[in-house]
Amino acid sequence: MAVFTVDQVRKTITNGQVKEEILKGINLSLREGEITALVGASGSGKSTLLTIAAGLQPATDGTVLFEGKNILTMSSEQVRKIRASKFGFVFQFAHLVPFLTVAEQLMLMLDVAESTLKKTEQKQEVDKILNLVGMEHRKDAYPSSLSGGEKQRVAIARAIIHQPKVLFADEPTASLDSRKSHDVMTLIRDLTKTLNITTLLVTHDEEMLSYTDHIIKMSDGRTRGQVHCPA
Numbered sequence: 001m002a003v004f005t006v007d008q009v010r011k012t013i014t015n016g017q018v019k020e021e022i023l024k025g026i027n028l029s030l031r032e033g034e035i036t037a038l039v040g041a042s043g044s045g046k047s048t049l050l051t052i053a054a055g056l057q058p059a060t061d062g063t064v065l066f067e068g069k070n071i072l073t074m075s076s077e078q079v080r081k082i083r084a085s086k087f088g089f090v091f092q093f094a095h096l097v098p099f100l101t102v103a104e105q106l107m108l109m110l111d112v113a114e115s116t117l118k119k120t121e122q123k124q125e126v127d128k129i130l131n132l133v134g135m136e137h138r139k140d141a142y143p144s145s146l147s148g149g150e151k152q153r154v155a156i157a158r159a160i161i162h163q164p165k166v167l168f169a170d171e172p173t174a175s176l177d178s179r180k181s182h183d184v185m186t187l188i189r190d191l192t193k194t195l196n197i198t199t200l201l202v203t204h205d206e207e208m209l210s211y212t213d214h215i216i217k218m219s220d221g222r223t224r225g226q227v228h229c230p231a
């Protein structure tokens, strides 16, 4: 089922007198339990498309339908609520809060997502998710004592603890070595399948495409076909 549909999305940037169209009418649909990868040369518009789809910046034209509603015409408060409760984000760097332990980072995310769980249930949820990403043994550790791969595991746990429908992952393996990159993509793939998340991934690393279900190539602000990857 398509959870997310992007239809005729355009983005024009004005730089002084010069107008530049960086997205030229993008269409795509994302399905539950699947990873869709956006690939393409630097500057082709991947991150712009991801941030518009995630409600982080407006488009010039077009629609982004999430659960049947166009997020591009919602108020900023409505979009903020959807982002906090229904979306999860992972970026190139983990961006953990340095003075919070691993468990506290996840508790904070539950607060941001306005979780209705009681504190004891929230703690159980934290334990469950840390177990899922293989980080339960480091729950009381601070970020400075974690390796790059461990930090990214915590960032992924934080991105999914509130059970988002959609996971936006922008170059999640770009700061990791090859082995850790494979570990992180295995984790993202397993979580996408077991939790039935809809995942949109931006990556430069062709080796990571074997973990995806669909590949969309971007070139000069346009998409060039949606390739289905056989399992």
Ligand SMILES: Nc1ncnc2c1ncn2[C@@H]1O[C@H](COP(=O)(O)OP(=O)(O)OP(=O)(O)O)[C@@H](O)[C@H]1O
Pocket (backbone or CB within 6 Å): 013, 022, 040, 041, 042, 043, 044, 045, 046, 047, 048, 049
């Ligand atoms: N706010 C902005 N103002 C001016 N130009 C912008 C802005 N945002 C993006 N661009 C331009 O739009 C184009 C697409 O940028 P975008 O970051 O989406 O590309 P990308 O495919 O994600 O690139 P990379 O792989 O290098 O991250 C680039 O030429 C970029 O310079």
